Amino acid sequence: xxxxxxxxxxxNQKVTDLAERFGTPLYxxxxxxxxxxxxxxxxxxxxxxxxxxxxxxxxxxxAVLKLMRKYGVDLDVVSPQELQIGLLAGYAGNQMxxxxxxxxxxxxxxxxxxxxxxxxxxxxxxxxxGQKYGSSKPCMIRVKxxxxxxxxxxxxxxxxxxxxxxxxxxxxxxxALVEKYDLKIVGLHQHTGSxxxxxxxxxxxxxRVFEFAYDFPDLQCIDLGGGFKVAYKEGDYTTxxxxxxxxxxxxxxxxxxxxxxxLQLWFEPGKYLVSECGYLLVSANVVKEAPGRTFVGVNSGLxxxxxxxxxxxxxxxxxxxxxxxxEQDVYDVVGYICETDNFALGRTLNKVKANDILAILNAGAxxxxxxxxxxxxxxxxxxxxxxxxxxxxxQRETLEDVLRNQVEIDVY
Numbered sequence: 001x002x003x004x005x006x007x008x009x010x011x012n013q014k015v016t017d018l019a020e021r022f023g024t025p026l027y028x029x030x031x032x033x034x035x036x037x038x039x040x041x042x043x044x045x046x047x048x049x050x051x052x053x054x055x056x057x058x059x060x061x062x063a064v065l066k067l068m069r070k071y072g073v074d075l076d077v078v079s080p081q082e083l084q085i086g087l088l089a090g091y092a093g094n095q096m097x098x099x100x101x102x103x104x105x106x107x108x109x110x111x112x113x114x115x116x117x118x119x120x121x122x123x124x125x126x127x128x129x130g131q132k133y134g135s136s137k138p139c140m141i142r143v144k145x146x147x148x149x150x151x152x153x154x155x156x157x158x159x160x161x162x163x164x165x166x167x168x169x170x171x172x173x174x175x176a177l178v179e180k181y182d183l184k185i186v187g188l189h190q191h192t193g194s195x196x197x198x199x200x201x202x203x204x205x206x207x208r209v210f211e212f213a214y215d216f217p218d219l220q221c222i223d224l225g226g227g228f229k230v231a232y233k234e235g236d237y238t239t240x241x242x243x244x245x246x247x248x249x250x251x252x253x254x255x256x257x258x259x260x261x262x263l264q265l266w267f268e269p270g271k272y273l274v275s276e277c278g279y280l281l282v283s284a285n286v287v288k289e290a291p292g293r294t295f296v297g298v299n300s301g302l303x304x305x306x307x308x309x310x311x312x313x314x315x316x317x318x319x320x321x322x323x324x325x326x327e328q329d330v331y332d333v334v335g336y337i338c339e340t341d342n343f344a345l346g347r348t349l350n351k352v353k354a355n356d357i358l359a360i361l362n363a364g365a366x367x368x369x370x371x372x373x374x375x376x377x378x379x380x381x382x383x384x385x386x387x388x389x390x391x392x393x394x395q396r397e398t399l400e401d402v403l404r405n406q407v408e409i410d411v412y
Contacts, residue, residue, distance in 0.1 A: 001359060013388075015320040015359055018281065018383065018390060019281045019320070022381055023396065025300040026280070028383045028384075029061075029064065029279075030277045030385050031277070032385075032386075033277035034064070034068070037272060037273045038273065041245075044242050048252060051264055052273075053076040053096075053223070053266055053267065054068050054074070054273055055269065056068075056077060056086065056270070057078050058365040058366055058369060059366075059369050060082060061382055061394060065086065065089035066090060069090055069095075075091055076097050076268040077096050077098055077099070077116070079103075080107055083111060083116060092115065093116045094115045096114075096117070097117040097118075097140065097189075098111035098117065099121075099191075101163060108125060117138070117187065119141070119189050120142065122166060123174070126166075126183075127181075134181050134183070135183065135184050137184070138218075141185055142190065143168050144164060144167050145165075145168050145190050145205045145208040171212060175215060187223055188212060188213055189222075189266075190208075190209050190224060190225055191224075191225025202224060202244070203247065203248065203251060207251075209222060210255040219263055221264040223266035223267075224266065225267070226268040228241070230271060275364050278362065278364020280359070282298040282299055283357060284298055284353070284356045293330075296332070301335025301377075302341050303373065303377050304368075304371050305363055306370050306371075308344070309342065314344075318358065321355075321357045322350045322351055322352070322356060328350055331344075331348075332344070333345075333349075333358065337375055368380070368394075378401070381395055382394035
């Protein structure tokens with residue numbers, strides 16, 4: 001979002017015009033930003049056989065998935081429903097890897113039937129896979145390298161206490177099952193967490209996975225997950241993709257040389273690809289003065305963007321209706337849900353009045369995807385700005401959507 005000519009714009013679309021045209025609350029995605037993020041990863045790993053697997057749990061809107069596919073990005077899916085949405089977006093089964101955790105084996109069978117790469121993260125399911133498929137179907141193994149990294153304890157996924165992956169110390173049990181069922185292990189996977197700040201955490205995890213890999217002769221890829229850090233506020237630390245790519249590329253080449261042949265390197269970015277493309281536009285319902293504080297109550301809440309309440313996540317907020325920073329005040333920006341429901345506390349904003357449009361930034365990842373109908377409120381519409389044109393990619397919900405699957409019975 002850029003400030004020019006006294007107004008805020010997403011590409012050539014004036015933010016307040018988008019709010020007026022499509023209503024609020026409204027999710028808006030900048031397609032150019034998604035393309036830019038894809039290109040930054042490829043540039044960072046130039047010369048490496050690289051495959052990006054978008055972790056689509058971050059945002060599964062069909063139009064976004066089709067944009068990813070157009071630019072050569074495959075999918076990482078974590079449920080049969082995400083896999084089916086991927087198929088609807090035009091992906092072939094073998095362009096998706098299925099990486100669930102603790103699911104029933106029928107989900108694994110469904111993914112195999114669709115031709116997806118299945119990523120097995122516990123010994124029990126590895127044995128069941130061997131019993132059913134033996135060497136007839138390839139599979140991947142998710143290992144837990146016991147590395148703690150990430151922006152919040154709730155989004156760290158590779159430490160010793162995490163539920164994800166088979167502990168790397170259980171290598172002997174894994175190899176016993178591989179030998180017992182003649183399993184064809186074509187990839188090893190790990191995911192350290194989200195908002196990983198230092199390349200050193202990836203290097204440490206990668207080194208453990210590389211060492212683990214030498215006993216698996218049929219590998220086609222090493223999947224190092226995602227978790228690259230994006231900026232949430234001015235001056236925020238971000239992953240230096242150019243530096244990170246240079247460091248890890250050299251490390252990966254050394255591994256491939258020792259392994260005896262070149263493998264494909266996979267990454268599964270989610271937030272990195274879509275976080276900064278997304279904006280949640282909301283309207284100020286009320287400006288409420290109280291002793292020692294001023295509340296701005298908006299027409300949205302944790303039902304539309306739960307991250308601030310769930311992860312204490314910071315989202316920058318801009319008064320899109322008032323770009324004049326000569327007069328500012330400190331506000332608590334709060335939602336309309338009947339819960340403690342804060343977007344930001346003690347936030348300095350350009351003077352806010354009722355009906356102003358506030359833009360909540362970095363809302364592309366885990367915004368709409370984690371939204372709900374709590375308080376029986378409606379989910380927002382979604383708009384994708386692509387090549388300068390604003391396209392509705394999801395209609396605003398109606399009460400009919402809320403009631404759709406309810407069944408009336410006679411209780412009298």
